[in-house]
Structure formats: C-alpha cells, structure tokens
Amino acid sequence: LAVSVAAKSSSGGWPPGPIPHTVFGEPCLDFVNSRFADYRGSGAEFDRLDIAEWRHWFLARWNFQAPIRVTAETIDQLKQVRSLLRELLSSPGRVSEQNIRRLNRRLAGSPSKWHIESLPAKRSQARLAIELRPMDPGWDSVIACLIVSFGRLATSDGLARVRRCGNPDCTFLFFDDSPNGTRRWCEAANCGNLVNARRFRASKRRNRRR
Numbered sequence: 001l002a003v004s005v006a007a008k009s010s011s012g013g014w015p016p017g018p019i020p021h022t023v024f025g026e027p028c029l030d031f032v033n034s035r036f037a038d039y040r041g042s043g044a045e046f047d048r049l050d051i052a053e054w055r056h057w058f059l060a061r062w063n064f065q066a067p068i069r070v071t072a073e074t075i076d077q078l079k080q081v082r083s084l085l086r087e088l089l090s091s092p093g094r095v096s097e098q099n100i101r102r103l104n105r106r107l108a109g110s111p112s113k114w115h116i117e118s119l120p121a122k123r124s125q126a127r128l129a130i131e132l133r134p135m136d137p138g139w140d141s142v143i144a145c146l147i148v149s150f151g152r153l154a155t156s157d158g159l160a161r162v163r164r165c166g167n168p169d170c171t172f173l174f175f176d177d178s179p180n181g182t183r184r185w186c187e188a189a190n191c192g193n194l195v196n197a198r199r200f201r202a203s204k205r206r207n208r209r210r
C-alpha cells in the first residue's frame with residue numbers, strides 16, 4: 001500500500017484528513033488522539049483508526065510491525081485499548097487494580113525477546129544496539145508497545161504533562177513540553193485562535209450592552 005505520508009497531513013479543516021497535524025513524542029498519545037471531536041464545536045466526531053491510510057502512517061511513524069488490513073474484531077480490541085488508555089491518561093491519579101490487571105493481561109498477549117544487532121561502525125568503532133522485540137509481531141504487539149508507552153509516562157513525571165486541550169469542544173490530549181509547563185492548546189493555530197476569538201467577541205458584546 002503506497003501512500004505518501006508527510007504530504008497529506010491536515011491542518012484544521014473539517015472533515016479532517018487521514019493524517020494528523022498534531023503529534024507527540026509518545027505513541028500512546030497519537031493513538032488516543034486518533035478519535036476526536038470537531039474542535040469548532042459542531043459535535044461531529046472523527047475516528048482515524050477506521051482509516052487504512054492512518055493505520056499505515058501510525059505503524060510507519062512508530063516502526064511497529066502489523067498488517068494494515070484489520071478484522072472488525074481487531075478494530076474492536078484496539079478501540080477498547082484506546083478507551084482504557086484515554087481514561088488512564090486523562091485521570092493521572094492512582095491506577096485502579098482492575099485497570100492494572102487489564103494492562104497486564106494485554107501485555108501477556110505479546111511476549112518479547114531481547115535482540116542484539118550491529119550498527120554501521122563509527123570511527124572504526126563497532127557499535128551494537130540491543131532492544132526488546134515482539135516474538136510475534138502484529139496488533140497484539142502494537143497494543144503491548146502502547147501500554148509500554150503509557151508506562152514510560154506513568155513511571156516518569158511525564159503523566160503530569162499530559163493534559164486535555166483548553167478548548168472545551170476539543171478532545172485532544174497533548175504533551176506539554178514547554179519549559180514552564182504553560183501550554184494550553186493542542187494546536188495554538190486552531191484551538192487557541194478559536195477560543196481567543198470567541199472571548200474577544202463575547203467581551204465586545206458585553207461592552208456594547210453596557
């Protein structure tokens with residue numbers, strides 16, 4: 001399946017394109033954001049997980065090995081995991097024992113093995129890479145990688161930097177990588193401008209009434 005990935009990213013229209021414009025440094029965030037509401041408040045929802053082009057983009061972006069074609073059952077599983085991850089990412093309190101069990105069950109569905117390989121030598125120094133690889137690549141292993149991605153955030157102070165966009169109509173979760181932790185929007189050019197313009201119009205109306 002040949003799709004050009006970078007060229008087709010959408011930038012704020014509706015309905016949106018298959019490839020997101022706003023992405024973050026953890027696959028669990030890109031995955032959770034694959035379903036979202038219209039940030040302009042129409043109430044419409046969009047689900048990129050159902051689109052083969054998005055799946056291709058997502059797998060390539062994170063170097064995950066799984067078939068782009070999926071059964072309805074796999075899509076259903078992926079959507080369940082996405083709901084669970086959204087719940088965990090948007091309520092950074094304690095993770096319930098029930099959810100811990102759910103995560104461990106999913107992880108157990110994809111055993112992995114250590115793999116060592118040589119990289120091209122640098123200044124005549126031999127270089128090696130070592131990594132955990134799934135025994136059986138596929139969507140179960142992608143799910144395990146997504147849980148590991150959540151785990152990276154949850155076991156560092158990263159989870160405190162995951163927040164919901166300040167536009168009440170927008171369901172995007174973003175990672176705040178600003179130095180002071182003051183980021184408010186998934187995308188300032190879309191949600192920031194929209195909310196600021198609304199506030200400006202509302203304050204003008206108030207002033208006129210006075």
Ligand SMILES: [Zn+2]
Nearest residue numbers: 165170186191
């Ligand atoms: Zn937003």
